Amino acid sequence: xxxxxxxxxxxxxxxxxQRVVLREANFELRRGERIALVGRNGAGKTTLxxxxxxxxxPQSGTIxxxxxxxxxxxxxxxxRARAGLLFQxxxxxxxxxxxxxxxxxxxxxxxxxxxxxxxxxxxxLSSLGLExxxxxxxxxxxxxxxxxxxxxxxxxxxPDVLLLDEPTNALDAETEARxxxxxxxxxxxxxxxxxxEDFLARVTGKRIHLxxxxxxxx
Amino acid sequence: xxxxxxxxxxxxxxxxECDAPRQTPPLLRMIDPRVRLLVCMAFALxxxxxxxxxxxxxxLGLAIGAALAARLEPGATFRRMASLDGFMFFxxxxxxxxxxxxxxFAIWGFEASHEGLTRAIEILxxxxxxxxxxxxxxxxxxxxxxxxxxxxxxxPEKFVHLFLFTVRYIEVLGREYRRLRTSMRARGFxxxxxxxxxxxxxxxxxxxxxxxxxxxxRIVAAMRCxxxxxxxxxxxxxxTVRGADRAFALVSFAACIALFTxxxx
Numbered sequence: 001x002x003x004x005x006x007x008x009x010x011x012x013x014x015x016x017x018q019r020v021v022l023r024e025a026n027f028e029l030r031r032g033e034r035i036a037l038v039g040r041n042g043a044g045k046t047t048l049x050x051x052x053x054x055x056x057x058p059q060s061g062t063i064x065x066x067x068x069x070x071x072x073x074x075x076x077x078x079x080r081a082r083a084g085l086l087f088q089x090x091x092x093x094x095x096x097x098x099x100x101x102x103x104x105x106x107x108x109x110x111x112x113x114x115x116x117x118x119x120x121x122x123x124x125l126s127s128l129g130l131e132x133x134x135x136x137x138x139x140x141x142x143x144x145x146x147x148x149x150x151x152x153x154x155x156x157x158x159p160d161v162l163l164l165d166e167p168t169n170a171l172d173a174e175t176e177a178r179x180x181x182x183x184x185x186x187x188x189x190x191x192x193x194x195x196x197e198d199f200l201a202r203v204t205g206k207r208i209h210l211x212x213x214x215x216x217x218x
Numbered sequence: 219x220x221x222x223x224x225x226x227x228x229x230x231x232x233x234x235e236c237d238a239p240r241q242t243p244p245l246l247r248m249i250d251p252r253v254r255l256l257v258c259m260a261f262a263l264x265x266x267x268x269x270x271x272x273x274x275x276x277x278l279g280l281a282i283g284a285a286l287a288a289r290l291e292p293g294a295t296f297r298r299m300a301s302l303d304g305f306m307f308f309x310x311x312x313x314x315x316x317x318x319x320x321x322x323f324a325i326w327g328f329e330a331s332h333e334g335l336t337r338a339i340e341i342l343x344x345x346x347x348x349x350x351x352x353x354x355x356x357x358x359x360x361x362x363x364x365x366x367x368x369x370x371x372x373x374p375e376k377f378v379h380l381f382l383f384t385v386r387y388i389e390v391l392g393r394e395y396r397r398l399r400t401s402m403r404a405r406g407f408x409x410x411x412x413x414x415x416x417x418x419x420x421x422x423x424x425x426x427x428x429x430x431x432x433x434x435x436r437i438v439a440a441m442r443c444x445x446x447x448x449x450x451x452x453x454x455x456x457x458t459v460r461g462a463d464r465a466f467a468l469v470s471f472a473a474c475i476a477l478f479t480x481x482x483x
Contacts, residue, residue: 050439055442091390106445109445154444
């Protein structure tokens, strides 16, 4: 069996008494797996992603990532660099004025020099077919362009794992096909939230279900 | 995500409104944004220090010259100037009647003073000259460029970030507002002067506020996911000031000093 990248053990998380998301949930993500995370609206799929990268903390249970138990904010800084989270709404993710600045934001935070960051930007953009996008203004991009640039911004950090939160949401058929081809070709371990069956069939191999606070194989 | 998405073939090559104009831009638009910002500030300072007609007319002349050199679109420029002047009209119209001095004429027994009229004209010339210069020098650059220019001139980091975040998200917020308004109209809402209208508009702005706060939380979360720990790194390399920029700066500062001496000599 390949190396375990994430292990959630007995994780309990609730926003309040009415909204319990996870009850003593257990879950493992291994290197090379490509998992579809499905579940009803409001089941807590996005919250599970946020727990994995430490944007939310569980009320009990342990989160192990990349071989270490992670508790404090500083433990998760490394986790976030190695597990790239793509947000549902790309407007949340692209906050820099220009595409180059946005894609370089992660690498610069990881301590790369401006020169190295520029090289990463060029490489990442061209790998997604976005050559020449460097000086484009992020808020003037179309929805499809925005999604691809947001993906570029995540990939620029060279993560081991990609956590994609409804990546095909609100994309037209052609852009979706393009994104699907890109994701199929990526070497990373993947976990994808989506309600799009055709897309999941092409991109993922295995499927898990989030239901009644439990994570079960579907 | 309300705009129709582009097809994959146009994604990489789509030229939309954000790209530079097709024909060669006028010389003024090629000047380093930092130099333009400094010159604009110097001009504004020199102009507000003036109080005599010849100097003010010269300042307005310079601003008109700059507007012509920047090839501002006349229609849009006039509209912008008119909205400024319309805003000031009532204050300026009242000024002759509220400033004491030698009487010039009277309307319904209210006397307008010579001094007040001069003062009104002075303010009118000053504000139009400065705004026209701002439109010519700063209005012709991308807002983002202006942000970078401020950063390049060592403006406080927090101020620059505030400016850039505003530029980035004002349109997102505007879209959210329009979506909510459209859905209200779709359900038959029209503005009336009644309790229902005021309450609905209150809900609208309350909802906008909540959504903005939630969005700002998601933005920070997304930033933390990419390693943000409280400081924004910069990718911008320091542009060198070229000969043309230097020449432009020199001529402009000389003009500002000339304006200043014209008045105070």
